[in-house]
Amino acid sequence: MADATPATTDTAVAIAEAVRSGERSAREVLDTHLAAIDAREGEIHAFNLVLADEARAAADEIDRRVAAGEDPGPLAGVPVALKDNLCTRGVATTCSSKILEGWEPPYDATVVRRLADAGAVVVGKANLDEFAMGSSTENSAFGPTRNPRDTTKVPGGSSGGSTAAVAAGFAAVGLGSDTGGSIRQPAALCGVVGMKPTYGRVSRYGLVAFASSLDQIGPLTHTVADTARVLEVIGGHDPADTTSIPEAMPALESVLGDGVAGLRVGVVRELMGEGIAPDVAARVREAAEVLAAAGAEVGEASVPAVTYGLSAYYLIAPAEASSNLSRYDGVRYGLRVDAPTTPEMNLASRTAGFGAEVKRRIMLGTYALSAGYYDAYYGKAQKVRTLIIRDFAAAYESFDLLLAPTSPTTAFPLGAKVSDPLTMYLNDICTIPSNLAGQPAVSVPFGAGDDGLPVGVQLLAPALAEAPLLRAAAVLEEGAPS
Amino acid sequence: MTESGSRRGADEGGTKQWELVVGLEVHCELATATKLFCGCPNQFGAEPNTNVCPVCLGLPGSLPVLNRQAVEFAMRLGRALHCTVEPSTFARKNYFYPDMPKDYQVSQYDQPINAEGHLDLPSGQRIGIERAHLEEDTGKSTHVGGGGRIHEAGHSLVDYNRAGVPLVEIVGRPDLRSSEDAKAYAAELRAILLATGVSDAKMEEGSMRVDANVSVRHPGEEFGTRCEIKNLNSLRSLGRAIDYEARRQIDLIEAGERVIQQTRHWDEADGRTHTLRSKEEAYDYRYFPEPDLVPVVPSAEWLAEVEASVPTLPAERREAVAEAAGVTPADAALVVERGLDGLVLAAIAAGADPLRVLTHADHNLAVEGADALDPRALAELVTMEADGALTATQAKTVLAEMVAGGGSPAEIAGAKGFEAVSADALGDVVDGIIAANADEWDRYVNGDDKTRGKLTGFFVGQVMRATQGNADGKAVTALLEQRRGG
Amino acid sequence: MPQKITRDDVAHVADLARLALSDDELEQFTGQLAAVLDHAADVEALDVADVPPTSHPVPLENVLRDDVVTPSLDRAEVLAQAPAVEDDRFRVPPSLGQEP
Numbered sequence A: 001m002a003d004a005t006p007a008t009t010d011t012a013v014a015i016a017e018a019v020r021s022g023e024r025s026a027r028e029v030l031d032t033h034l035a036a037i038d039a040r041e042g043e044i045h046a047f048n049l050v051l052a053d054e055a056r057a058a059a060d061e062i063d064r065r066v067a068a069g070e071d072p073g074p075l076a077g078v079p080v081a082l083k084d085n086l087c088t089r090g091v092a093t094t095c096s097s098k099i100l101e102g103w104e105p106p107y108d109a110t111v112v113r114r115l116a117d118a119g120a121v122v123v124g125k126a127n128l129d130e131f132a133m134g135s136s137t138e139n140s141a142f143g144p145t146r147n148p149r150d151t152t153k154v155p156g157g158s159s160g161g162s163t164a165a166v167a168a169g170f171a172a173v174g175l176g177s178d179t180g181g182s183i184r185q186p187a188a189l190c191g192v193v194g195m196k197p198t199y200g201r202v203s204r205y206g207l208v209a210f211a212s213s214l215d216q217i218g219p220l221t222h223t224v225a226d227t228a229r230v231l232e233v234i235g236g237h238d239p240a241d242t243t244s245i246p247e248a249m250p251a252l253e254s255v256l257g258d259g260v261a262g263l264r265v266g267v268v269r270e271l272m273g274e275g276i277a278p279d280v281a282a283r284v285r286e287a288a289e290v291l292a293a294a295g296a297e298v299g300e301a302s303v304p305a306v307t308y309g310l311s312a313y314y315l316i317a318p319a320e321a322s323s324n325l326s327r328y329d330g331v332r333y334g335l336r337v338d339a340p341t342t343p344e345m346n347l348a349s350r351t352a353g354f355g356a357e358v359k360r361r362i363m364l365g366t367y368a369l370s371a372g373y374y375d376a377y378y379g380k381a382q383k384v385r386t387l388i389i390r391d392f393a394a395a396y397e398s399f400d401l402l403l404a405p406t407s408p409t410t411a412f413p414l415g416a417k418v419s420d421p422l423t424m425y426l427n428d429i430c431t432i433p434s435n436l437a438g439q440p441a442v443s444v445p446f447g448a449g450d451d452g453l454p455v456g457v458q459l460l461a462p463a464l465a466e467a468p469l470l471r472a473a474a475v476l477e478e479g480a481p482s
Numbered sequence B: 001m002t003e004s005g006s007r008r009g010a011d012e013g014g015t016k017q018w019e020l021v022v023g024l025e026v027h028c029e030l031a032t033a034t035k036l037f038c039g040c041p042n043q044f045g046a047e048p049n050t051n052v053c054p055v056c057l058g059l060p061g062s063l064p065v066l067n068r069q070a071v072e073f074a075m076r077l078g079r080a081l082h083c084t085v086e087p088s089t090f091a092r093k094n095y096f097y098p099d100m101p102k103d104y105q106v107s108q109y110d111q112p113i114n115a116e117g118h119l120d121l122p123s124g125q126r127i128g129i130e131r132a133h134l135e136e137d138t139g140k141s142t143h144v145g146g147g148g149r150i151h152e153a154g155h156s157l158v159d160y161n162r163a164g165v166p167l168v169e170i171v172g173r174p175d176l177r178s179s180e181d182a183k184a185y186a187a188e189l190r191a192i193l194l195a196t197g198v199s200d201a202k203m204e205e206g207s208m209r210v211d212a213n214v215s216v217r218h219p220g221e222e223f224g225t226r227c228e229i230k231n232l233n234s235l236r237s238l239g240r241a242i243d244y245e246a247r248r249q250i251d252l253i254e255a256g257e258r259v260i261q262q263t264r265h266w267d268e269a270d271g272r273t274h275t276l277r278s279k280e281e282a283y284d285y286r287y288f289p290e291p292d293l294v295p296v297v298p299s300a301e302w303l304a305e306v307e308a309s310v311p312t313l314p315a316e317r318r319e320a321v322a323e324a325a326g327v328t329p330a331d332a333a334l335v336v337e338r339g340l341d342g343l344v345l346a347a348i349a350a351g352a353d354p355l356r357v358l359t360h361a362d363h364n365l366a367v368e369g370a371d372a373l374d375p376r377a378l379a380e381l382v383t384m385e386a387d388g389a390l391t392a393t394q395a396k397t398v399l400a401e402m403v404a405g406g407g408s409p410a411e412i413a414g415a416k417g418f419e420a421v422s423a424d425a426l427g428d429v430v431d432g433i434i435a436a437n438a439d440e441w442d443r444y445v446n447g448d449d450k451t452r453g454k455l456t457g458f459f460v461g462q463v464m465r466a467t468q469g470n471a472d473g474k475a476v477t478a479l480l481e482q483r484r485g486g
Numbered sequence C: 001m002p003q004k005i006t007r008d009d010v011a012h013v014a015d016l017a018r019l020a021l022s023d024d025e026l027e028q029f030t031g032q033l034a035a036v037l038d039h040a041a042d043v044e045a046l047d048v049a050d051v052p053p054t055s056h057p058v059p060l061e062n063v064l065r066d067d068v069v070t071p072s073l074d075r076a077e078v079l080a081q082a083p084a085v086e087d088d089r090f091r092v093p094p095s096l097g098q099e100p
């Protein structure tokens, strides 16, 4: 495991243990990260807002508690970048949209409270594709984020800011949200670990909704162990979220060393063919060999319905989004453009406040739900969703875990896909099925592509099976090409 | 005469050939402590925007959590309306409206909690209920400037205290055929809401709001094009608006025009309905299942608990009184409405004359505390009255005393000096008065009915004076008649 | 699948969604939405007549809370975010009969 730790950045586990033991101060850890921000943020643009003063105050409080003999918690002094669609009380939360510029929520998201209770230190609000709609973080009203591994390339998206912050050493942990791959795909493109938990594992309370039945918050970290630790902190039942799973979060970090001996792992045939770059597919096959060498029974799995995932997703997600984004109407908060009547004021505010991709998805979703089209589009997509769940269930009769690429390619140049939405959407073909099925999946860095940029491989598991999923992820992390 | 001419002729007779068809949609606010999806107080009349939180303000990132009490109230009401309680889901009804914080309303759509019930009017008429579903209320706008009217410019001020208050929308079938029936339906529904305790059902405060779907047709024909009338704040408005709207539609059709399907607003001040929007402008609500809420699937045990919480309903209570008193259910309506049916039934059981008890309950007990009367004391009073020991007027006085301070009717009558005049003694008094007023008696015996009527009053007055009001007027009249014939 | 999405459909949908589009945007969006919907035509081949829809990935039911009052927000904090306020309420232009 020690070999997998990036030399330039500290892991959350290492920081927390050093701070808890008094070996390092939270303030010193923070200053190291703030120095990294000072050095490279101008070039990367990971953040919409850096909270240096607030972070210093929080770090000093952690140090005071350690000095007083208290345990600040499992993330003591760990610097965290929050995706800017997570509500922070009294701190601007923009979703990288002009329509919410300057809005200060009167409450904290559940995950934000849980992080604070565990001793984490929030260093800033990270950039994203506007309202999490995108796969490159280029759809931000405040400008794109760049990939720290190659600043001519996109970091992926929509959690590109949180991911870049981790990859650049601005924060040890990023929190993202994953509706169709928005944690895993940027994790793959930036070379970090990114996980989408089971739908309902992590409370959505305080996550600004994109597509409510698909959205899930998850960690972006340097290591699998960090992911396990963060997930144990932020996960678990929350009565404020009706869709929150009542079962307790299982122990994750303590089982990571248990290995994969006897686990059956299937490589998803339908996600290894057309549209997947050969270098990416090659890394996935190598990853399968690593798992086999560690004692897993590796075979080929078939989940036929995943090929319809993209179609279903681009009807369901925009439909829910069109409704979720109606509230941005200029009445109660956010941008208002004055007009003589309320309907005209709504129209003017929304037209000025939303970017092109958000408008595109609102219109697509409105169309999919509108009179006469519901059955053909939204209704049918919900049925396809059932088929995908059934096919996964069938595959999981023969396999404990599935293996697939995370992104079809490595990071692509900025601007390469912005003019062609469908090409951009195809980035998500390997990640979308887990969102539609509500199942956990993790992207683990596994070597590089022919261009030398990071490749991520994706492990998928049935609902609630985070523990075996992360055990296998730890094996891949250990066996990844250096 | 041509066929069309003949039909035209038939219509000229006025409204007789027209049949009114009315169906009511009633929104009632549930009497929960908190809102439907958040813990803010469900409270009328609070300072603006004080009962609000991220959820009911629809702030980004907030999520709804369903109030168990609201669900149970809805189920209880559903059972009281003889509906079946079904597994239900919530949907989003999407449209832009500044009073609605999320610009969608969370409401039950294709799977409502209550389906297919009915309500029996005091007249015995049965009105179908299509569904009674849960949904959230909107905030409240005040129109400022432009005369405060919704159509005129100015601006609006929005208070979200009411946003998210739990509502049940009760959708009635178009089974009503007059404005009187519509008022009776609304009144009966209100009585059920109060009896079940699920709502305070105050039309003037908006906790019970009635929309009327009105159309006209010739009997036996298909339903005509309907208009929906909003803003009916009292039973009186409901009746007036329906009558106005029916007349408007009949006039349109008789003038050779067509009724256009519209939503119309009742203006109490000018006594008219006004167009709000036509069907062409109707919204495309884009309903879809609310992803933030999960289905409500009542278990058998839960349903049984709810069933046990349904009290005896007004219709059954009217039946009980009608049966005990030998009257029609309609005759029993007033005592049930006043909550005096328990008292009436107990007094009858204690031996009181049923009709006299009903008469007192209808005329003399519209006062606070009447329901706390001791039924045996009431029975005793009614029996004294029936036996002639008290006059009707005296009985009313004694009754008022009993409601105010309790006590036995005999003691109160004694303290007031209401002494029974025996039949013999009363005969003597009457004979004495006749003897002392021979001229009047002669005119009483030989005069016409009109003269006799006047003189009856004279003689009764004389007897009353002689007995200090302790005589029963009816008994005196009877004695006079007896003496005239004898 | 229904017929190809038209410029008029896109204009109607923009209207429903309270978005104003320039002629150029209308043209561009029509083409882009048509491309996405064309791609979605692959589900047409699927026989899903007997397949129930999934609207929640995790099956839960009867998730309810007790009817207990919790603190509301401070009004000043709420109104501080509003674009326009008058008399402690949110001020908006007239709606002109748009009441639903």
Ligand SMILES: [Mg+2]
Pocket: B107, B135, B169
């Ligand atoms: Mg309704």
Ligand SMILES: [Zn+2]
Pocket: B035, B038, B039, B040, B051, B052, B053, B054, B055, B056, B057, B164
């Ligand atoms: Zn609230």
